[in-house]
Amino acid sequence: MNILEEIRIRAKSLKKTIALPEYDDERVLQAAEIATRDQVATIQLIGNPTVIEQKSKSLGISLAGVEIIDHKKDQKKDEYVQSLFELRKGKGLTLQQAEQWLDSTMYYACMMLYHNRIDGIVSGAALSSPDVIRPALQIIKTAPDVKLASSCFLMVVPDCPYGANGVFLYADSGFNPNPNSEELAHIAITTARTATQLLGVEPIVAMLSFSTKGSARHELVNKVIEATAIAHNLKPDLLIDGELQGDAALVPSVAAKKAPESKVAGKANVLIFPDLNAGNICYKLTERLARATAIGPILQGLAKPV
Known part of the structure; x- marks a missing residue:
C-alpha cells in the first residue's frame, strides 16, 4: 500500500x-x-x-x-x-x-x-x-506554539530507495522567500511535526546547503549551521543535522564519506531548503525529472487545517 x-x-x-x-x-x-x-x-x-x-x-x-x-x-x-x-x-x-x-x-x-x-x-x-x-x-492565524506559518510539499518518488521508501517532505517550497536562521529552524521543526502527523514516520531532518560539515565557507552556509543549532536547542529530541549537501543527506555511501558521524546523513526523509529559490526549484525538478508526485503546497503551523 x-x-x-x-x-x-x-x-x-x-x-x-x-x-x-x-x-x-x-x-x-x-x-x-x-x-x-x-x-x-x-x-x-x-x-x-x-x-x-x-x-x-x-x-x-x-x-x-x-x-x-x-x-x-x-x-x-x-x-x-x-x-x-x-x-x-x-x-x-x-x-x-x-x-x-x-x-x-x-x-x-x-x-x-x-x-x-x-x-x-x-x-x-x-x-x-x-x-x-x-x-x-x-x-x-498560527498555532500558539508556532512562530511562523510555512509550507511543505509531499513528494512521492517512484522506485526510489531514499527517504521513507521514496517519500519525502520538502520545505519551505512555497511560502517563505528568504527565512533567517531562526525562521529556518522553526520551519524545520514544524515540518518534522507534519511528517509525524501526515506520514506516520519518524522525521529525519536534513538542513540542506551547498556545503557538508565545513566543506565550504560562506554566510549562506552559516545561516544553515545556525538554524540547525537553534532547532537542536528548541527540540533536543529531534533527529536533525546540517549543514548537508543533497547527496550527503540522501545517499548512504556518500554520507559515509562526507559526514560519517551524522545520524541523519544518508537517511533523511525531511529536506529543509535554505530559501524559497532552492526549495521551489528542487520540488519542480524532482517532479519532472524523477516523475515524482508532488502534493502541495501544504500549509503548516496554522491553528486549524487550511
Missing part, C-alpha cells in the same frame, strides 16, 4: 467535514464527487448554487451527498460579518469591509472554520497562493 492510499484510509476513519471554496473549478468539482463517493470526508462546496449545478451537470459530475453553502444567503452570514469585524477592527477593518471580504468564498470558508462549522479547508487549485494564505493568516 502506498502512502497516498494510507492517508486516504486514515482520512476516511476520521470522518471530517472539509470545505472547498473554489466552487467553479472543474478539478474541485471532480474532487468533491470522488471524496464523497469514496467517503473520504463530508464535502461542503462554498459558492453560487446555480453555477455549481450548471457546471457539474455540463461536466457529467454527480454531487449527490455534497452540501452546497451559498455564502451570499447563508443564515450564518450576519454572525460571521460581525465576528470578522471584531477580529480585525484593531487592524482598521470596518463593518462594511468585513461584509465585502465575506463575498470571497475563501474568506467565508475561513470564518466557517474559525467557528468550528467545518474541520478544514482545501484550496489553491484556482486561487493563487497569496489569496489562500492571506485569509488563513488573518482569521485562523
